Each structure stands twice: as structure tokens, then as C-alpha cells.
Amino acid sequence: MIWLGGVAAFWAAALALNVWLSNSPWRRTWAVRLAVPAIFGLTILVVWEGLVRGLGVPSVILPPPTAIGARIASSTSILWVDFVQTFVKGALSGYVMGCSAAVLTAILIDRSPFLKRGLLPVGNFIAALPIIGTAPILVMWFGFDWQSKAAVVVAMVFFPVLVNTVQGLAASDPMQRDLMRTWSASYGQTLLKLRLPAAMPFIFNGLKIATTLALIGAIVAEFFGSPIRGMGFRISTEVGRLALDMVWAEIAVAALAGSAFYGLVALAERAVTFWHPSQRGE
Amino acid sequence: MRSVLPILTVVMAILALWYGAAVMLNRQWTLDQAARAGQDLTIAQIVADTMAQERPKLPAPHQVGAELWNTTGAMVLEGRAFTRRSLIWHGWVTLSATLVGFGIGTGLGILLAVGIVHNRAMDMSVMPWAIASQTIPILAIAPMIIVVLNSVGISGLLPKAIISAYLSFFPVVVGMVAGLRSPDRMQLDLLRTYSASPSQAFWKLRWPSSMPYLFTSLKVGMAASLVGAIVGELPTGAVRGLGARLLAGSYYGQTVQIWSALFAAAILAATLVGIIGLIQRITLKRMGMAR
Structure with a gap:
């Protein structure tokens, strides 16, 4: 009862604080903009903890956040090994290969309007398909280790990046291209100095979509077979042993890695496309 | 053309x-x-x-095609369209979970978006999390949801639908918030000069102008729902559904079966997204927003 009462009191207090903060005169300051979602997240954690303890939910159904935190602290070495296997070897290498292959392909087919007209609808179509289903096939071809995961990631990120890059290469306006022609710029010069920079907002849009896809691909591919390490492997085996605190710990690591990866790409975007209206805004 | x-x-x-x-x-x-x-x-x-x-x-394309026909069309002709060997049956299992989950996720997503647009506290607390959640590999928790709900005694369609709902929820929230905010100041001010109530402003301005955004996020959400349902079928041990066909195929090295399940999933996804696209075309045309 104490737990439940405490939860209700904390929730009401946090809600009142947030409502007050977001209607207060300082609501435009960055401190408040950061504090309000932080208080909301903290409230969820406290309510979670309190409900699990107050209602006596067994930890095989939902472990409290403190238990998950303790598990993260006590098994950092396992989490690190899994992180390296899944994220660095699987997701990151596949991401780099898939994205660079997609950008290069886009530049190649960009020279032929015929190919572009054919490949763009097909690429759009394939980008909407459940490509994750190729995971069992690629695991069969490339073995259980990280190579097959990287292959799944390549298959997943290729088409979104390709489609975005092709669109981006068409983004410079005719006037600018004519200007390049009046300077008798070669194809390569136009590409490097005008069309690739103009395509960057589109390319980064594709790259940002691909960060999430890469991590999902690497994790789900491990459900179909993996060596005895890796986030997907750990999640599926620990679920089988009902050690849910470990599963939540892996999910927390995956969430952190995913957000950090996305954040890094977004930072790179800001550095590269500083001239674009969407970046100059605030 | x-x-x-x-x-x-x-x-x-x-x-x-x-x-x-x-x-x-x-x-x-x-x-x-x-x-x-x-x-x-x-x-x-x-x-x-x-x-x-x-x-x-x-497998060569014609082998996959033949397997697809043998497990769908041919079984219909024999009158065994809903037996366990039929891809139609497996596809239906996946499709039903997808649609239920998509319905729940979209409904809740629109409700939350309406709340976010009309309540500043909700906007400031929930919105950053909704955006951040798109960068998180949510699919990783699918096995846990399935197994936990199974141990509580809930199995079958509902756990998969929950995963689908979860995956389609956030794209719809983010898209609809953008959509409901798309009317510009001038239009909102005009409604204020008519002394329109907030609900009138919602139904006559915000809701109609959010339609293009809604359909775009519905397409994303539908594709995500299908992936969620397929991945949700993996941990249950390859019993029913397209995901189960994929897993069983990979257990027994039945590559033709994997490829045909993959193509069935692809056809399903293309059809579902196509249907939404069609509804989008018709709706936007009748609303005079067709491009």
C-alpha cells in the first residue's frame, strides 16, 4: 500500500510540476525544455518501480528498473562483448558497406535517365518490403558469425539510402547546373562542387533512417543463428531462461546505442549541411 | 506510363x-x-x-514461383486453402495480427497526437521521447513480449498484435503531430475571428489538413506492423504464420520454402501499402488536395 500510495503521490507531484513548468514564463529556455521530458521519463521509471513492488509482480514478468540497473552494473563485460559483436562488427560494418555501395550505385545510375526511371520505383517498392525476412537466407549463406549480420544490414540499408541519394542528386536546380555549364565545368566538377553538396540533406535523411534499420537488422538476424555472443542471441536465450532483467539490460544498451548512433549521424549532418535552411533555423 | x-x-x-x-x-x-x-x-x-x-x-525464380503456386493456388483448387501446409493460412495468421495491431497502434497514435497538439505539458514531456523512440531498435523486445504474455496465459494473436501496434504507434504519432500542426497561423487566426471553438477548429481545419501526413505515416506504420507480426512469430517456435515458415525453413534447410514465405510477405506488404495508397489517392482527390 505504501508503494502504491507513494507512486500516486509522486505521479501527481510530477504531473503538477510539468504542467506548471510548461506554462511558466521560462518554458522557452533550454533548461526547461530538457527538464520536462526528463521529469516525465523519471516519473515512468518511478511508477514502474512502485507498481512492480507494490503489486508484487514477479520478476519473470516485469523486473523493476533498479534490478535492471543492478544487472547492467554487474554484467558490463558480457554487455560489452555483445555490443562489440552486434553493433561494431555486425551493424556498423554492414552500415558502412551498405551506405557507401548505395551512394556509389546512385551516382552511377544517375548518368542514365533510363535506369533512373526504372530503378527508382523498384527501389521504392523494395524499401517498403519486409527485408528482414532475408535474414535466414543470409545466415545460411554467410554462416553464423558477424558476416551474415553485416549482409542483412547491407540488404536493409541499401535501398532507402539509394532512393534518397538519387532524389538528392536531382535536387540542384536547373539554373545552378546551367551556371556550372557556362563555366565549362566537367561532369566530375559539377558532381563534386554542386550536385553532391546539394544532395547532402537527402543523403543524410537516408543515412538517419538507415541507423535504426542497421541495428534492427543485426539484432533480428541473430535470432536465426549466431555464435554464443551478441545482443540478439542474448535476448533470445535469456528470454528462454526467463532472466528478464538481463533482457531489459540488453534492450537498454540497444536503445542507448541506437540513439547515440542516430545522434552522431545527425551531428555529422549538421556539420556538413550547415547551409541548409533546416539547420540554420533556430 | x-x-x-x-x-x-x-x-x-x-x-x-x-x-x-x-x-x-x-x-x-x-x-x-x-x-x-x-x-x-x-x-x-x-x-x-x-x-x-x-x-x-x-532457388531459381521459377522454383519459388512454383512453390508459391503449389502452396496457394493449387491448394485452393483442391479445396484445402486453410490447411497447415497452405501459405494462405499462414499468411492469414500473420495478416490478422498485423491488421489488429495496426488498428490499435494507429488509433492510439492519433489520440496521443491530438493530446500533444492541444496540451502543452503533454507536448513538452512526451514528444521528445516519441522522437527518440524512433531511433531505438524496438523490435528487439518482441521475443520478450511474446514469452512474457505467454507465461501469463495470453497467446495466439494478441501478443503479435501488441508488437505490431507498438511498431506502428510512433510513426503515426510523429506524423500526425506534424499534420495537425500544418495549418498556418493565418488560417488558425481566421478561425479565431469566426470565434470557432477548439473542437470546430479541430474538425474543420486541423483534421482535414493533416490527411496527407496521416496517409504517409499509415504507409510507414503498415510496413512496420507487418515486420512486427513476422518477428513476433519467431519465438513461439515456428508453429503458424509467415515468420514461422521462415524459421522452420531455416531449421530444416528448406530454402525454397524460405523464399516463398519471403515473397508471400513481400506481396502482402505491397498489397497493404498499395491499398492505403489507393485510399489516399481517392480521399485526397475528393478533398481537393490531390497533387
Whole structure:
């Protein structure tokens, strides 16, 4: 009862604080903009903890956040090994290969309007398909280790990046291209100095979509077979042993890695496309 | 219409590549078999054999097509459309979970978006999390949801639908918030000069102008729902659904079965997204927003 009462009191207090903060005169300051979602997240954690303890939910159904935190602290070495296997070897290498292959392909087919007209609808179509289903096939071809995961990631990120890059290469306006022609710029010069920079907002849009896809691909591919390490492997085996605190710990690591990866790409975007209206805004 | 020829060319090129890859990948097995039997094979024989193996590394397109037909059309003709060997049955299992989950996720997503647009506290606390959640590999928790709900005694369609709902929820929230905010200041001010109530402003301005955003996020959400339902079928041990066909195929090395399940999933996804696209076309046209 104490737990439940405490939860209700904390929730009401946090809600009142947030409502007050977001209607207060300082609501435009960055401190408040950061504090309000932080208080909301903290409230969820406290309510979670309190409900699990107050209602006596067994930890095989939902472990409290403190238990998950303790598990993260006590098994950092396992989490690190899994992180390296899944994220660095699987997701990151596949991401780099898939994205660079997609950008290069886009530049190649960009020279032929015929190919572009054919490949763009097909690429759009394939980008909407459940490509994750190729995971069992690629695991069969490339073995259980990280190579097959990287292959799944390549298959997943290729088409979104390709489609975005092709669109981006068409983004410079005719006037600018004519200007390049009046300077008798070669194809390569136009590409490097005008069309690739103009395509960057589109390319980064594709790259940002691909960060999430890469991590999902690497994790789900491990459900179909993996060596005895890796986030997907750990999640599926620990679920089988009902050690849910470990599963939540892996999910927390995956969430952190995913957000950090996305954040890094977004930072790179800001550095590269500083001239674009969407970046100059605030 | 003028892009039909290029598209056909690209599809043909993909098919040609596929056949070539099938010959390359399956050749080794054929050669091994022949060497064991002490035979010498001509090139034509090798190519013919790589097209018709029982468990090829890469099945040729016509093998996948034949398997698809055998497990769908042919079973319908025999009147066994809903038996366990039929892809129609497996597809229906996946589709029902997808649609239920998509419905729940979309409904809740729109409700939350309405709340976010009309309540500043909710906007400031929930919105950053909704955006951040798109960068998180949510799919990783699918096995846990399935197993936990199973241990509580809930199994079958609902756990998969919950995963689907979860995956389609956030794209809809983010898209709808953008959509409901898309009317510009001038239009909102005009409604204020008419002394329109907030609900009138919502139904007559915000809701209609959010439609293009809604349909875009519905397409994303539908594709995500299907992936969620398929992945949700993996941990239950390959019993029913397209995901189960994929897993069973990978357990027993039945590559043709994997590929046909994959294509069934692809056809399903394309059809679902296509239907939403069609509704989008018709709705936007009737609202005078067609581009």
C-alpha cells in the first residue's frame, strides 16, 4: 500500500510540476525544455518501480528498473562483448558497406535517365518490403558469425539510402547546373562542387533512417543463428531462461546505442549541411 | 506510363542476375554430386541441374514461383486453402495480427497526437521521447513480449498484435503531430475571428489538413506492423504464420520454402501499402488536395 500510495503521490507531484513548468514564463529556455521530458521519463521509471513492488509482480514478468540497473552494473563485460559483436562488427560494418555501395550505385545510375526511371520505383517498392525476412537466407549463406549480420544490414540499408541519394542528386536546380555549364565545368566538377553538396540533406535523411534499420537488422538476424555472443542471441536465450532483467539490460544498451548512433549521424549532418535552411533555423 | 519500359528492364535485369547467381551458387553441389558418382557433366547439364535442386543454396525464380503456386493456388483448387501446409493460412495468421495491431497502434497514435497538439505539458514531456523512440531498435523486445504474455496465459494473436501496434504507434504519432500542426497561423487566426471553438477548429481545419501526413505515416506504420507480426512469430517456435515458415525453413534447410514465405510477405506488404495508397489517392482527390 505504501508503494502504491507513494507512486500516486509522486505521479501527481510530477504531473503538477510539468504542467506548471510548461506554462511558466521560462518554458522557452533550454533548461526547461530538457527538464520536462526528463521529469516525465523519471516519473515512468518511478511508477514502474512502485507498481512492480507494490503489486508484487514477479520478476519473470516485469523486473523493476533498479534490478535492471543492478544487472547492467554487474554484467558490463558480457554487455560489452555483445555490443562489440552486434553493433561494431555486425551493424556498423554492414552500415558502412551498405551506405557507401548505395551512394556509389546512385551516382552511377544517375548518368542514365533510363535506369533512373526504372530503378527508382523498384527501389521504392523494395524499401517498403519486409527485408528482414532475408535474414535466414543470409545466415545460411554467410554462416553464423558477424558476416551474415553485416549482409542483412547491407540488404536493409541499401535501398532507402539509394532512393534518397538519387532524389538528392536531382535536387540542384536547373539554373545552378546551367551556371556550372557556362563555366565549362566537367561532369566530375559539377558532381563534386554542386550536385553532391546539394544532395547532402537527402543523403543524410537516408543515412538517419538507415541507423535504426542497421541495428534492427543485426539484432533480428541473430535470432536465426549466431555464435554464443551478441545482443540478439542474448535476448533470445535469456528470454528462454526467463532472466528478464538481463533482457531489459540488453534492450537498454540497444536503445542507448541506437540513439547515440542516430545522434552522431545527425551531428555529422549538421556539420556538413550547415547551409541548409533546416539547420540554420533556430 | 513512360516508365513502364525502364521498370520492366530493371525487373528483367534482376531476374537475369538472379538466374546467374543461382547457377554460380548451386554449381558446387552439382559438381560434388557428379564427382562422387564419377561422372563428367557438360555445361548444359550443370545449368539444368542447378535450376532444379531439392535444397538449392539459391532457388531459381521459377522454383519459388512454383512453390508459391503449389502452396496457394493449387491448394485452393483442391479445396484445402486453410490447411497447415497452405501459405494462405499462414499468411492469414500473420495478416490478422498485423491488421489488429495496426488498428490499435494507429488509433492510439492519433489520440496521443491530438493530446500533444492541444496540451502543452503533454507536448513538452512526451514528444521528445516519441522522437527518440524512433531511433531505438524496438523490435528487439518482441521475443520478450511474446514469452512474457505467454507465461501469463495470453497467446495466439494478441501478443503479435501488441508488437505490431507498438511498431506502428510512433510513426503515426510523429506524423500526425506534424499534420495537425500544418495549418498556418493565418488560417488558425481566421478561425479565431469566426470565434470557432477548439473542437470546430479541430474538425474543420486541423483534421482535414493533416490527411496527407496521416496517409504517409499509415504507409510507414503498415510496413512496420507487418515486420512486427513476422518477428513476433519467431519465438513461439515456428508453429503458424509467415515468420514461422521462415524459421522452420531455416531449421530444416528448406530454402525454397524460405523464399516463398519471403515473397508471400513481400506481396502482402505491397498489397497493404498499395491499398492505403489507393485510399489516399481517392480521399485526397475528393478533398481537393490531390497533387
